[in-house]
Amino acid sequence: MLNAEKRKTILLLIPIILVLVGYVLYPTVETFIESFKSNGLFTLQNYVDFFGPKAQANLEALWNSVYISLLSVLLSACIGVPLAFIFTRYHFPGRSFFSGIAIMPIVLPSLVGVMAFMWLYGEAGLIPVALQDLLNLEEVPFSIGGVTGILLVHAYTMYPYFYMTVSSALNNVDPSLEESAANLGSGRFGVFWKVTFPLLTPALVAASLLVFMVSMASFSAPFLLAGGYRVLSLQIYFSKINGDLEMAATQSVILSAVSITFLLFMRWFQNRKDYRMGSKGIGAHRSEVTNPVLKWMMVSLGVVAMIVLLLPHAVLAILSFVPEGAWTWQKYPTSFNLENYRLLFEDPNIWDPVRNSLIMAFVACVGCFVFGIITSYALVKRKFFGKNLLDILVMLPWALPATVVGMNLILAFNSKSIFSFGQVLVGTFWILPLAYFIRFIPLVVRSTNAVLEQMDDSIEEAAQNLGARWLYTFRRVVLPIIMPGVLSGTLLAFVQAVGEFPTSVLLYTLDNRPISIEIMNQLRMFNLGQAAAYGMIQVGLIAIVMLISYKFFGVKSENTL
Amino acid sequence: MTAVTLSKITKQFGDVTAVKELDITIKEGEFFTFLGPSGCGKTTTLRMIAGFYYPSAGKVKFNDRDMTTVSPEKRNTGMVFQNYALFPHMTVFENVAFGLKVRKVNKAEVKRRVEDVLEKVRLKPFIDRQVSQLSGGQQQRVALARALVIEPDILLLDEPLSNLDARLRDEMRNEILRLQREYGITTIYVTHDQVEALTMSDRIAVFNVGNCQQIGTPTEIYNQPVNDFVAEFIGETNLFKVKKTGEGLFCEALNLRVHTSRENSMKNESIKMSVRPEAITLSKTKLEGVNVLVGKVDLVQFTGESVHSFIKVNEGHTTLKVTDLNRGPSTYLQEGSDIYVQLPPDQVRIVPVAKE
Ligand SMILES: Nc1ncnc2c1ncn2[C@@H]1O[C@H](COP(=O)(O)OP(=O)(O)OP(=O)(O)O)[C@@H](O)[C@H]1O
Numbered sequence: 014m015l016n017a018e019k020r021k022t023i024l025l026l027i028p029i030i031l032v033l034v035g036y037v038l039y040p041t042v043e044t045f046i047e048s049f050k051s052n053g054l055f056t057l058q059n060y061v062d063f064f065g066p067k068a069q070a071n072l073e074a075l076w077n078s079v080y081i082s083l084l085s086v087l088l089s090a091c092i093g094v095p096l097a098f099i100f101t102r103y104h105f106p107g108r109s110f111f112s113g114i115a116i117m118p119i120v121l122p123s124l125v126g127v128m129a130f131m132w133l134y135g136e137a138g139l140i141p142v143a144l145q146d147l148l149n150l151e152e153v154p155f156s157i158g159g160v161t162g163i164l165l166v167h168a169y170t171m172y173p174y175f176y177m178t179v180s181s182a183l184n185n186v187d188p189s190l191e192e193s194a195a196n197l198g199s200g201r202f203g204v205f206w207k208v209t210f211p212l213l214t215p216a217l218v219a220a221s222l223l224v225f226m227v228s229m230a231s232f233s234a235p236f237l238l239a240g241g242y243r244v245l246s247l248q249i250y251f252s253k254i255n256g257d258l259e260m261a262a263t264q265s266v267i268l269s270a271v272s273i274t275f276l277l278f279m280r281w282f283q284n285r286k287d288y289r290m291g292s293k294g295i296g297a298h299r300s301e302v303t304n305p306v307l308k309w310m311m312v313s314l315g316v317v318a319m320i321v322l323l324l325p326h327a328v329l330a331i332l333s334f335v336p337e338g339a340w341t342w343q344k345y346p347t348s349f350n351l352e353n354y355r356l357l358f359e360d361p362n363i364w365d366p367v368r369n370s371l372i373m374a375f376v377a378c379v380g381c382f383v384f385g386i387i388t389s390y391a392l393v394k395r396k397f398f399g400k401n402l403l404d405i406l407v408m409l410p411w412a413l414p415a416t417v418v419g420m421n422l423i424l425a426f427n428s429k430s431i432f433s434f435g436q437v438l439v440g441t442f443w444i445l446p447l448a449y450f451i452r453f454i455p456l457v458v459r460s461t462n463a464v465l466e467q468m469d470d471s472i473e474e475a476a477q478n479l480g481a482r483w484l485y486t487f488r489r490v491v492l493p494i495i496m497p498g499v500l501s502g503t504l505l506a507f508v509q510a511v512g513e514f515p516t517s518v519l520l521y522t523l524d525n526r527p528i529s530i531e532i533m534n535q536l537r538m539f540n541l542g543q544a545a546a547y548g549m550i551q552v553g554l555i556a557i558v559m560l561i562s563y564k565f566f567g568v569k570s571e572n573t574l
Numbered sequence: 575m576t577a578v579t580l581s582k583i584t585k586q587f588g589d590v591t592a593v594k595e596l597d598i599t600i601k602e603g604e605f606f607t608f609l610g611p612s613g614c615g616k617t618t619t620l621r622m623i624a625g626f627y628y629p630s631a632g633k634v635k636f637n638d639r640d641m642t643t644v645s646p647e648k649r650n651t652g653m654v655f656q657n658y659a660l661f662p663h664m665t666v667f668e669n670v671a672f673g674l675k676v677r678k679v680n681k682a683e684v685k686r687r688v689e690d691v692l693e694k695v696r697l698k699p700f701i702d703r704q705v706s707q708l709s710g711g712q713q714q715r716v717a718l719a720r721a722l723v724i725e726p727d728i729l730l731l732d733e734p735l736s737n738l739d740a741r742l743r744d745e746m747r748n749e750i751l752r753l754q755r756e757y758g759i760t761t762i763y764v765t766h767d768q769v770e771a772l773t774m775s776d777r778i779a780v781f782n783v784g785n786c787q788q789i790g791t792p793t794e795i796y797n798q799p800v801n802d803f804v805a806e807f808i809g810e811t812n813l814f815k816v817k818k819t820g821e822g823l824f825c826e827a828l829n830l831r832v833h834t835s836r837e838n839s840m841k842n843e844s845i846k847m848s849v850r851p852e853a854i855t856l857s858k859t860k861l862e863g864v865n866v867l868v869g870k871v872d873l874v875q876f877t878g879e880s881v882h883s884f885i886k887v888n889e890g891h892t893t894l895k896v897t898d899l900n901r902g903p904s905t906y907l908q909e910g911s912d913i914y915v916q917l918p919p920d921q922v923r924i925v926p927v928a929k930e
């Protein structure tokens with residue numbers, strides 16, 4: 014006999030499973046099947062081609078991707094970990110201000126960030142050109158592009174992962190541990206190596222895995238900077254553009270395999286009992302830097318780092334005032350005015366992409382909001398068989414590179430299926446909101462999980478005991494309690510969806526272009542100012558969302574990642 | 575007014591049997607306590623009455639109505655949770671009014687009843703506070719008010735005082751009793767604190783791992799424990815194995831032929847004698863009669879209102895604990911001095927061994 018509780022659980026699970034199976038699992042399976050097809054026959058030929066001599070480009074791209082990802086991990090760690098140490102262990106003038114600046118890279122959407130890097134350090138970039146003029150050189154002294162470009166952008170955008178995880182781990186290390194080790198006669202280096210480092214290992218591993226996954230999936234940086242350099246996420250796009258869907262599917266499967274391996278590894282690692290400390294609320298001791306020379310060296314280093322970190326933001330802001338034609342063949346921009354912003358609000362052609370993005374992101378986020386709440390509730394508060402499996406399915410879109418999500422959708426919905434209500438979705442308005450929805454399910458579910466886990470089960474039971482039915486309890490008690498967490502997650506998903514590039518470039522339709530596609534268009538037409546203005550809109554949105562999250566929901570910007 | 579009948583209820587969690595074939599009848603208006611060590615199934619039983627668990631077997635009845643599988647929101651019980659489970663996003667008023675709003679009571683009536691009950695728990699001045707701004711004891715009283723305001727048929731309390739400090743606990747104990755008497759609600763109270771159980775209850779059920787050992791009034795439980803588990807769990811006692819011999823009972827540990835004036839028709843092979851520390855007579859001069867031992871004072875412990883003396887008997891092999899009220903330093907025994915001990919036959923209780 015099914016009791017009422019079980020019936021409720023099943024009722025909750027039905028829509029969750031339908032959505033996940035229809036829009037996450039089924040597209041993934043379609044891609045998997047497609048990768049075994051060649052001219053309508055089932056075969057391993059695509060894989061033979063991938064690994065064989067016939068299409069060496071693929072194998073090369075895979076190795077390049079792995080190579081870049083490993084180097085990205087290394088570089089990000091080299092920047093993020095020392096920064097975390099400096100900011101948590103030393104006190105010097107302006108410390109908290111600088112530590113706030115240190116996470117600024119996360120407010121740049123990836124495409125916009127890459128663009129700013131190009132303008133700054135690219136071949137015709139402002140800094141190389143300025144240096145050339147200053148030093149009277151024949152050629153530009155340096156410029157980024159290819160592997161170095163990708164790596165620089167990755168290091169810039171991904172070191173905050175290390176910085177933030179290591180900072181919070183360091184804050185949780187009980188200083189008395191280190192003190193007692195020192196007391197027992199360990200040298201400074203010994204203390205670090207024997208005590209601090211093992212305690213930081215979980216954070217370091219987690220950040221490394223994350224950065225590796227994000228780099229493997231990275232699309233915008235190679236798209237703009239790679240030149241002839243091949244990486245796997247980009248190869249998928251090229252195969253698709255060339256109409257070779259089977260190869261695109263094969264590449265997707267291989268890229269996903271790497272990512273999912275990492276996801277599983279990470280879950281395993283996080284579920285392991287780690288030696289987090291019991292003592293809380295101690296906060297790190299910070300040693301005051303007393304040596305005046307050292308102190309001012311640190312401060313000036315901080316200022317320099319701040320300038321480097323904020324240059325992309327600054328250049329974006331400045332260039333957004335450069336009207337069309339004022340910086341094409343010229344060395345430097347020749348005029349500044351509000352033209353781009355005026356056009357944005359007056360020219361429907363310019364405004365439409367913004368509107369499209371806002372509408373599509375909104376639709377997707379309404380979906381994420383509703384689905385995220387239900388799913389998270391089921392995952393956290395209900396017992397059922399196969400919960401682990403469902404959890405993995407929910408997190409799958411997070412582990413899958415965006416390009417793969419896009420490919421999955423193409424392969425699943427370029428023909429009629431029951432999940433698209435018998436429609437072909439590719440080429441319609443609905444495909445992009447669907448893609449955004451899928452991409453950002455994990456983000457909303459995770460932020461909702463965090464608040465739901467904080468909520469004691471007995472609160473619901475108390476409401477039920479007072480005579481409230483489940484739905485009433487859910488509406489009046491559960492929802493209000495978890496709303497801040499859900500909203501901050503959803504808002505974050507919203508701003509990311511507004512700037513989303515990889516899935517957009519695979520799925521957009523001409524009459525429904527999102528911002529990111531229009532940015533690419535403007536770049537192609539050398540109308541950099543307009544592209545920068547679009548970027549500024551996104552940065553503005555992100556800033557607003559972070560402020561709202563912080564002010565109203567008490568969510569720290571660090572935790573929104 | 576509601577009576578609760580549990581007949582042969584069993585609850586299993588996978589392989590663990592949390593409650594096994596429990597039979598209890600709780601009378602209308604009674605203050606009934608579940609007492610037992612941690613993990614013995616008290617909470618599980620309470621939650622079956624509230625409806626959060628359904629028994630694996632057996633029946634739960636309120637009066638004559640079978641409630642075994644009725645869902646919690648239809649049972650009209652008022653539960654006070656160990657961690658209070660107040661709604662953190664609501665004020666004191668909203669918390670207390672919740673149950674009434676669910677019952678669609680009209681606004682004016684809600685206001686009147688909430689104010690009424692807050693008056694009773696002495697929280698009227700805090701009516702518009704956010705619950706996070708209250709002290710532990712105040713939160714406790716909000717939880718109590720929230721449960722009482724719906725005029726539940728049964729009040730269920732799961733270790734409601736365990737998070738409070740000793741003084742507040744005393745105060746709240748009286749508060750709960752006062753309210754229970756005032757409302758006359760059938761109340762089931764879960765605790766592992768024996769003082770709480772003995773002072774508050776009309777009747778107590780003593781639990782041990784999954785089953786009920788004894789049900790009775792506090793005096794019955796204390797004075798006539800049915801087995802060694804109950805005797806040992808409630809209060810202090812001196813417990814020794816005894817054997818049946820041709821001439822009667824013999825206690826090896828004390829090397830004593832034990833006389834007891836109490837009925838003793840125990841069929842059990844393994845039996846024990848229990849004698850409370852405060853029932854033992856001590857004397858510096860020789861004592862006449864049965865159950866007399868000679869010993870040495872080993873240790874004297876002063877606790878304030880009473881004095882514990884530990885007496886070594888049977889050539890130092892066994893220690894007896896004896897408690898006397900504090901009557902001033904002149905009455906304290908000298909450690910190391912010889913002493914005569916008598917276990918009054920009417921205070922020696924023979925109990926079967928429950929646990930092995
Ligand atoms: N939901 C559950 N799933 C599995 N086992 C459970 C569950 N709830 C209780 N148990 C087990 O049932 C037994 C009785 O638990 P219960 O919570 O009723 O004990 P208790 O008497 O209330 O103890 P305490 O005084 O510590 O609160 C324990 O062994 C416990 O581990």
Ligand SMILES: [Mg+2]
Pocket residue numbers: 616617618732
């Ligand atoms: Mg309990």
